Amino acid sequence: MSKAGKPAVAAADWGTTRLRVWLLDAAGNVVAERRSDEGLLSAQPDRFGDILERQLGEMGASASLPVIICGMAGSRQGWVEAPYATVPVSLAEIFGAAVSVPWTKRDIFIVPGLAQRDAATPDVMRGEETQLAGAAARLGAGRHLVCMPGTHSKWVELIDKTVTGFQTFMTGELFSVLSAQSILSHSIGTETKVAADRPAFLDWCKNALSSPAPVETFLFRIRAATLLHGLQPADAAAALSGLLIGSEIAAAKARFALDGGPVVLIASGAMHALYEAALGLAGFTIETVDADDAVRAGLADIARHFGMMEGAA
Amino acid sequence: MSKAGKPAVAAADWGTTRLRVWLLDAAGNVVAERRSDEGLLSAQPDRFGDILERQLGEMGASASLPVIICGMAGSRQGWVEAPYATVPVSLAEIFGAAVSVPWTKRDIFIVPGLAQRDAATPDVMRGEETQLAGAAARLGAGRHLVCMPGTHSKWVELIDKTVTGFQTFMTGELFSVLSAQSILSHSIGTETKVAADRPAFLDWCKNALSSPAPVETFLFRIRAATLLHGLQPADAAAALSGLLIGSEIAAAKARFALDGGPVVLIASGAMHALYEAALGLAGFTIETVDADDAVRAGLADIARHFGMMEGAA
Numbered sequence: 001m002s003k004a005g006k007p008a009v010a011a012a013d014w015g016t017t018r019l020r021v022w023l024l025d026a027a028g029n030v031v032a033e034r035r036s037d038e039g040l041l042s043a044q045p046d047r048f049g050d051i052l053e054r055q056l057g058e059m060g061a062s063a064s065l066p067v068i069i070c071g072m073a074g075s076r077q078g079w080v081e082a083p084y085a086t087v088p089v090s091l092a093e094i095f096g097a098a099v100s101v102p103w104t105k106r107d108i109f110i111v112p113g114l115a116q117r118d119a120a121t122p123d124v125m126r127g128e129e130t131q132l133a134g135a136a137a138r139l140g141a142g143r144h145l146v147c148m149p150g151t152h153s154k155w156v157e158l159i160d161k162t163v164t165g166f167q168t169f170m171t172g173e174l175f176s177v178l179s180a181q182s183i184l185s186h187s188i189g190t191e192t193k194v195a196a197d198r199p200a201f202l203d204w205c206k207n208a209l210s211s212p213a214p215v216e217t218f219l220f221r222i223r224a225a226t227l228l229h230g231l232q233p234a235d236a237a238a239a240l241s242g243l244l245i246g247s248e249i250a251a252a253k254a255r256f257a258l259d260g261g262p263v264v265l266i267a268s269g270a271m272h273a274l275y276e277a278a279l280g281l282a283g284f285t286i287e288t289v290d291a292d293d294a295v296r297a298g299l300a301d302i303a304r305h306f307g308m309m310e311g312a313a
Numbered sequence: 314m315s316k317a318g319k320p321a322v323a324a325a326d327w328g329t330t331r332l333r334v335w336l337l338d339a340a341g342n343v344v345a346e347r348r349s350d351e352g353l354l355s356a357q358p359d360r361f362g363d364i365l366e367r368q369l370g371e372m373g374a375s376a377s378l379p380v381i382i383c384g385m386a387g388s389r390q391g392w393v394e395a396p397y398a399t400v401p402v403s404l405a406e407i408f409g410a411a412v413s414v415p416w417t418k419r420d421i422f423i424v425p426g427l428a429q430r431d432a433a434t435p436d437v438m439r440g441e442e443t444q445l446a447g448a449a450a451r452l453g454a455g456r457h458l459v460c461m462p463g464t465h466s467k468w469v470e471l472i473d474k475t476v477t478g479f480q481t482f483m484t485g486e487l488f489s490v491l492s493a494q495s496i497l498s499h500s501i502g503t504e505t506k507v508a509a510d511r512p513a514f515l516d517w518c519k520n521a522l523s524s525p526a527p528v529e530t531f532l533f534r535i536r537a538a539t540l541l542h543g544l545q546p547a548d549a550a551a552a553l554s555g556l557l558i559g560s561e562i563a564a565a566k567a568r569f570a571l572d573g574g575p576v577v578l579i580a581s582g583a584m585h586a587l588y589e590a591a592l593g594l595a596g597f598t599i600e601t602v603d604a605d606d607a608v609r610a611g612l613a614d615i616a617r618h619f620g621m622m623e624g625a626a
Binding site: 084116117119124152168169182183212214219221223229247250251254 | 397428432436437480484526540542
């Protein structure tokens, strides 16, 4: 593996609760990386520039190093609003719609989110489009279904490098609020990590995938199973996770008229393991793209689009 | 209307957050009523007796007036556990399974909840069985579908005064946690009261009833509609309510193989209005039973079963 060269661009994923910055060389290799909890929630509106400069300074970035940013920093509550690009939209069009942050010494661009503006099926994403771009650049032409699990899971249809449609499922957030705030918290307790090979996860996932009954029919059964059948906390957590993930996949199959087949799974770690298992149960074959690799690759591609990768600063 | 006579029994609905006590005469008329926030959450385990006696004292009840209690006071975390009666179970069997509170000067009985112990479809209720009894005594023989909306809505199949099966839907709780704790709180804000004639409520309800797509497909659209289509907070609340109630009814239709027809709706106030509208959209004709009337009538029937209504104390 070749040694990373001089930084050509700083690439940042700036979300609600955290900021991640990478210095990338002209080939897209990571030269340096920093993580901070200075997400939108903790950043004062007029301090985004200061926060970024401090991170870049700590990494030894030059004063003229350009920056590409994706994530909630481009939202209305962020640094500078990067208005949604409207679907259907090509990757090139998304790149081209990046917004320049005014009044800064260095070039700083923020990637726009995507919006599906159909009256019946409105939807938005912000941040995931960059991971998508990073993964998509490496896929061939034709139709691809991309699954990006998370707090708000995104399923995206890509045809010849154009995003033709997408659908959000609040799966991660549903797991969060139900396990912590609802009656199910009495069944689940505090241990919410779920292993993908846990039988309760797989069983409840299978059920959700194969039963015509919708998720509402199953939710309270977790509570009843605790009271009547001695369901233990770790299995209750696994049951809820399997139920919600299985229900998401069943809904995605219907939404995109899928019957198994290949899916590109952009995920890492425990999330990847859970979705890999669930997608397998649903009859999908998975092509994995690491979530962090995808966002960095996407930011690098946008930097290339803006001519930032031709030399190092 | 005849004047209420001497108290024959004290009837209490003792839940998690509140206690309601009625003094009923031998005909079941309300002689006196008190409400207090001394639900399970605020009651010390050894203080249930004291709390009840104070309420009864305030109402001028005699020292020998018997008491029938329903609700969470009979749960494991309550006063005395009244173990679940297992479905299928007749109303008479439910009454007969009421548990006597030991070491009290007056006769005090707590009504058991119901459990459906099937491995695949476990479910429980506690408190609703008494409302059901109160409504059921007035229905004819044959099959009845009973809908009891709430934090955890219950749909119950009653055949010839026997509960043959039931299904819980966490509709009220889902509305609560999603509107207060999830991203949808940014769309909904603090005003969560929904009027049953609000177009957003009816539209989202209709959609949920008629679309094969499950509820997960629709949830985030409320957020997207706020961002893209200017959906206002009151309409966002109505949308979530219509979506969840419509989804519950669609799920109940599938669970009990219903296609419209008559439904007994045990509800009051705003909840009644919302479900009446939604059930109407779903093709049901509704027989209304006021929720408070139902619980009182149920407690009175159980008192009669124990011979408490033959004279006044």
